[in-house]
Amino acid sequence: MTHEAGIPLGIRFRLLSDTPQDSAAQVVSDVVVGDYRDLDTLRAFAQGCDVITFDHEHVPTEHLRALEADGVPVRPGPDALQHAQDKGVMRARLDAIGVPCPRHRIVSDPDDVAVFAAEGAAAQGGGDGFPVVLKTVRGGYDGKGVWVVRSVAEAAEPFRAGVPVLAEEKVDFVRELAANVVRSPHGQAVAYPVVESRQVDGVCDTVIAPAPGLDPELALRAEEMALGIAKELGVIGHLAVELFETRDGRILVNELAMRPHNSGHWTMDGAITSQFANHVRAVLDLPLGDPRPRAKWTVMSNVLGGDYPDMYSAYLHCMARDPQLKIHMYGKDVKPGRKVGHVNTYGDDLDDALERARHAADYLRGTITE
Numbered sequence: 001m002t003h004e005a006g007i008p009l010g011i012r013f014r015l016l017s018d019t020p021q022d023s024a025a026q027v028v029s030d031v032v033v034g035d036y037r038d039l040d041t042l043r044a045f046a047q048g049c050d051v052i053t054f055d056h057e058h059v060p061t062e063h064l065r066a067l068e069a070d071g072v073p074v075r076p077g078p079d080a081l082q083h084a085q086d087k088g089v090m091r092a093r094l095d096a097i098g099v100p101c102p103r104h105r106i107v108s109d110p111d112d113v114a115v116f117a118a119e120g121a122a123a124q125g126g127g128d129g130f131p132v133v134l135k136t137v138r139g140g141y142d143g144k145g146v147w148v149v150r151s152v153a154e155a156a157e158p159f160r161a162g163v164p165v166l167a168e169e170k171v172d173f174v175r176e177l178a179a180n181v182v183r184s185p186h187g188q189a190v191a192y193p194v195v196e197s198r199q200v201d202g203v204c205d206t207v208i209a210p211a212p213g214l215d216p217e218l219a220l221r222a223e224e225m226a227l228g229i230a231k232e233l234g235v236i237g238h239l240a241v242e243l244f245e246t247r248d249g250r251i252l253v254n255e256l257a258m259r260p261h262n263s264g265h266w267t268m269d270g271a272i273t274s275q276f277a278n279h280v281r282a283v284l285d286l287p288l289g290d291p292r293p294r295a296k297w298t299v300m301s302n303v304l305g306g307d308y309p310d311m312y313s314a315y316l317h318c319m320a321r322d323p324q325l326k327i328h329m330y331g332k333d334v335k336p337g338r339k340v341g342h343v344n345t346y347g348d349d350l351d352d353a354l355e356r357a358r359h360a361a362d363y364l365r366g367t368i369t370e
């Protein structure tokens with residue numbers, strides 16, 4: 001989708017891909033198949049590139065530092081990106097710059113979790129301090145690497161991977177929000193409207209832009225917070241700030257992503273400039289495009305891999321039913337629960353847009369047949 005945004009600008013992409021079948025490798029013509037964890041591979045790949053950016057956060061920080069030392073522009077750079085790679089680094093930095101987060105601490109074993117829970121119980125003035133959320137600090141995505149544990153006995157599993165574990169209070173949130181911003185090397189920055197992100201089983205299911213009924217002051221605070229984080233951390237490109245809206249009207253940061261993000265997929269059809277177009281512009285230090293919405297409401301629903309129907313007949317049905325529907329499929333192998341595409345709907349009536357997105361996502365997934 002980033003490549004798609006670069007095509008009208010005549011920007012040439014070279015892709016480092018794990019396999020020739022990866023989604024982007026199916027559409028980019030200049031593909032290097034190789035391991036992003038291998039520095040020699042990265043160095044050879046970077047030869048002749050004007051700038052390097054990412055569609056995931058897992059390239060080792062030290063390799064990115066080596067590329068920078070070689071004189072390769074890496075955007076976002078490792079100093080910024082480490083806050084999206086490591087949830088422990090992220091929490092420490094957000095604390096230091098005064099950004100509100102859930103109560104948290106790095107824990108080293110289940111006994112440590114018991115202490116963390118006891119502190120929570122004391123702070124709440126009762127209970128046993130559980131449930132506690134445990135997260136491996138690196139390598140998680142789509143809820144993998146996140147556990148909600150209800151007792152010390154349940155707390156053993158997250159430590160098995162041998163990766164440091166972050167404990168967090170389980171936030172009693174009203175809903176999840178996301179603030180998406182883009183920042184360029186010039187320091188120009190734009191903010192998309194704050195969206196509501198609905199998760200099912202720890203995976204993003206639907207995003208509504210803008211977040212319905214959000215107090216305008218809270219929305220402004222969230223946008224300013226995201227712009228502030230982008231500036232403080234020196235982010236170049238797209239920054240998604242995942243947020244919790246609490247029952248008592250606060251916003252807390254869940255985590256950061258430094259790349260075009262699922263909570264910004266609605267912008268492809270719902271904003272004047274998409275997150276992908278603005279990410280490309282930012283990475284190239286071009287003036288950023290207008291982030292404002294095109295419609296009163298835009299709804300994005302993910303298509304999760306399931307029992308796949310015949311794609312052609314699914315398209316026939318969905319397109320005939322809803323001529324305004326926008327379908328984006330990724331060409332991914334289907335695995336249960338995997339995000340294999342998304343749909344966008346928009347209009348003046350939120351319930352209608354939600355129903356159309358839900359229908360199309362379910363139909364493309366094969367869970368409904370009419």
Ligand SMILES: Nc1ncnc2c1ncn2[C@@H]1O[C@H](COP(=O)(O)OP(=O)(O)OP(=O)(O)O)[C@@H](O)[C@H]1O
Pocket residue numbers: 102133135140141142143144145146168169170171172176199202203204242254255
């Ligand atoms: N402290 C918390 N309190 C309550 N719920 C939480 C907490 N942390 C995470 N969650 C829930 O778990 C989901 C996944 O957590 P998180 O975003 O940290 O994981 P991830 O797997 O790295 O992210 P992603 O799904 O965005 O790739 C959140 O969207 C939220 O629904």
Ligand SMILES: [Mg+2]
Pocket residue numbers: 242254255
């Ligand atoms: Mg998340």
